[in-house]
Amino acid sequence: MTTLLNVKDLRAYYGQVQALHGLSFSLNEGSLTTLLGANGAGKTTTLRAICNMVRSTGGIEFDGKPLNNRSTESIVRFGIAHVPQGRGTFTNMTVEENLQLGAITRKDSAGIVSDIERMYAHFPVLKQRHTQQAGTLSGGEQQMLAVARALMLRPRLMLLDEPSFGLAPLVVRDLFGILGKINREDKVSILVVEQNAQLALELADQAYVIETGRIVMSGNAKDIANNEEIRKSYLGY
């Protein structure tokens, strides 16, 4: 298996405050990897550092090419789609415009049209609401829209920041089911940050556990889920 994303000795700063203290991990092409940890451990910061949305040092390589010092918008063009915390919905635009924005860097208009239809097949509720202002959607629907918007890029890697946040358990099951399907069928590698460790470990194949800006545990998702000690001390279930 080839390494798609390689992060080495990543340190990130908010002003004078250091949030990541030399964090290293890698992600294989086609894998579904999860980054677990408590509040404030640095999960979101890690994703933000990959897209250069926070000041950082260290090495970030995507498909062998360094991402450091590139602007956020140019990193997207490598095929990295980031679904931010809070979903980043364009609330005053329609659902369909949100999807078109996801594909704004693409030139193949026919492919975009067929991809919008594909998203409607994945998420039928979005089709029902395609002319509606995105801000009027429920939290779960907005999360589906955010995932669909990210997929419109035809990404090689999708970064998801707490997709389960604020959603009803049934909606979360649905969403995670779809993420697994996208990973298997569309061959999109996924890096998902979660607080809901139990659910994320069921879905993922690889897992890393972060504590105060460092990786403290890594391995096969099943092994970590089965290790009672890790579960109790780091994951809280």
Next chain:
Amino acid sequence: MELFTNQVLAGIATGAIYACMALAVVMIYQAIDHLNFAQGEMAMFSTFISWQLMQWGVSYWAAFVITLAFSFVAGIAIERILFKPLAKAPVLTNVAGFIALFAIINSSAGLIWDFTIKQYPTPFGSAPFLGSQLISTHQAGMIGVTVLLLLGLYFFFQYTRIGLAMRAAASVPESARLVGINTSWMIALGWGMATAIGSIAGMLIAPVVFLEPNMMGGVLIYGFAAAVLGGLSSPFGAVVGGFLVGVFENLAGTYIPGVGNELKLPIALALIISVLVVKPAGLFGRQIVKRV
């Protein structure tokens, strides 16, 4: 009744100009969250450029188009040179920047073309429009050009990819970057378009107020009043506000005793203050809620 109709139509004609200025102000406000106090001076300078071209023998419409292109490029240049470096600066620094820009453009125009009042031609003529005494052909032309401009802008923002990208960059900049939009250039593009729209307003109003470096002072205040009335967060509101302010200004001048021509400008200021007190978001604006 004829006086009333006449004043309303004349109000719509000047309102078209206010609508353009308000739209230019709102476009920049949406992009960088600051009011461009120099919008009027930029429009004035563009109008001088077109006048100079015509002095050199260029025909009206050729000068019009060249001026549009010049204004577009100049607007982008101003953003790149002056306001991009100020993007993260405090509000007052930006205000100082706008006032400096105002003074620089105003004085440069005075230096190049001096402060004497100049005649400015109209391509429409000033005969009664279609034989009616209610409105002149130039006023009808002002309305016509503005309506065409607004339709064009609506089409651009609603149905083109670049228009969609510009709207996205203005509404949620962080998400816009995450889908790969270069928001910094979208802001520059907004400046270029706003400057070009302002130049149209300048060229259309110049035959009425005559050409001189201070010609846009009053017009910009009406433009601000229109933008505030319609809502600074709504381009559509700015346009509606422009027409409303134009009509209101004329009716107040005609029917409220003691207002006349002299007190029209204070009326615009009174309007700004009343809207800010009663309905700060304006008629069509959204209430801005900041999470703290």
